[in-house]
Structure formats: C-alpha cells, structure tokens
Amino acid sequence: MTRLSSSYRTTETDQITQDAEDVTAAREMIEKAVPDGFEIIQLDIGKTEEGARVTGIIRSTTITPIEASGPDYPSALEALRAQVPDGCVSTGILIVEE
Helix, strand or coil: CEEEEEEEEECCCEEEEEEECCHHHHHHHHHHHCCCCEEEEEEEEEECCCCEEEEEEEEECCCEEEEEEECCHHHHHHHHHCCCCCCEEEEEEEEEEC
C-alpha cells in the first residue's frame, strides 16, 4: 500500500493597478492594497503623463492539504491527482508510506 501526501493552490489571479509620481510610490500603494491571504507574484511597470503606473498580479496564498492511497505508486498518484480541482495546481508530492 502506498500513501501520498500533497497540497494544492489556485492558479487564478487578480490585479491591482496604481498610478503615482514614481514607481516606488505606486509599488508601495499596491503592497498596502493587497488583501490578507494574497501575495504579489508579478509587477508590471509602465509610464503615464503624470508619472508611473504599476500593476500588481496577485494570487491567494491558501494551500489545501490532500492525501491518497493505493496499492502502488501509480494508483495512489492517480487518486491524488483526482482531488486537485480545475484551476488549481499541486504544490508537491511526498510518499508518506509504502
């Protein structure tokens, strides 16, 4: 019997855009606007007539743990992958016992 442990997170993202006199100020505004439970994964920087426009791409930091068992590794892996919803990605797989 093989037991696997993993977790998954969403791949969905959102964005926050801020205009300011310079990039540093716009970035600070974005960092303050990120909701609890989210993280910035990318910053896109552009210019405006007044200064800078920064767009922060954010995603949830929520990780959901999952486990699955099977008579062998391929069976356990298939059962584990079946638990990962569409729009989510597995964050790694550990063999708990074999």
